[in-house]
Amino acid sequence: MLAQTAEKLHICRVCDISFTQKSLLLRHLCIHTGKKPHVCDVCSKIFIRKCDLVGHMRIHTGERPYVCEVCNKSFTLKHNLVAHTRIHAEEKPHVCDMCDKSYSRKHQMMIHMRIHTGQKPHVCVTCDKSFTQKFDLVEHMRIHTGEKPHVCVTCNKSFAQKSTLRAHFHTHTGEKPHLCNLCSKSFSRKYGLVVHMRTHTGEKPHVCNVCNKSFIHRKSLVEHLYIHTGEKPHTCNICDKSFTERYRLVMHELIHSEEKTQAGDEHQNGKLLGIPI
DSSP: OHHHHHHTOEEOTTTOOEESSHHHHHHHHHHHHOOOOEEOTTTOOEESSHHHHHHHHHHHHOOOOEEOTTTOOEESSHHHHHHHHHHHHTOOOEEOTTTOOEESSHHHHHHHHHHHHOOOOEEOTTTOOEESSHHHHHHHHHHHHOOOOEEOTTTOOEESSHHHHHHHHHHHHOOOOEEOTTTOOEESSHHHHHHHHHHHHOOOOEEOTTTOOEESSHHHHHHHHHHHHOOOOEEOTTTOOEESSHHHHHHHHHHHHHHHHHHHHHHHHHHHHTOOO
């Protein structure tokens, strides 16, 4: 009994958590006080624990002391190496309680859990759109900044998102790796397959908030909303007639094409008959 008491002698007066060492208690107290005594001399970032500062400093020095014995990939922090080695061992100890999907790293599982909780902590300061991952927010911000850092080596076309570049590259190779397992139709982009699958499942996730009509494609919902707003954004560049839906404009333009063809035929017939035009 005495041994058990000695094991956790140092108790936090704020939250009653106990520690075996005084140094651990002092470090824990920084959580309550907000005190972060360890400061980076390079970028002024501050840390509660000295070991965290030491690990952080390697970002500036470029030091990567933890090396994978299998593939020689190196890391600044030991826990990153431990997580990496699970890729080779195919070990995935972090399991989702809700759907049993497993991950090699706890951080990956925590991000995955946001699918179930609906949590989207990363918010765009420009348009308030929110994301589950910081990476997705960073890529989204390029819509506002116009930045397109991902460049195609074949045609020099640039893209805001790496995934879009990968999908674009399939236009050069002709590759369509995303295959529908119901009808064998294939797509260059995964998103194309996701949308296509709705034709089989009947899913229509894009719902009009005015009349509750639902659509497979988001762009179909956008065009449908013009019926309620009265907006007609698709304008004929020949006669200035406007339409709510693009396909109606395309159909309308055929009238002008037929008129042009007909006028051309009449002109040609006039020339053949020697009639002045």
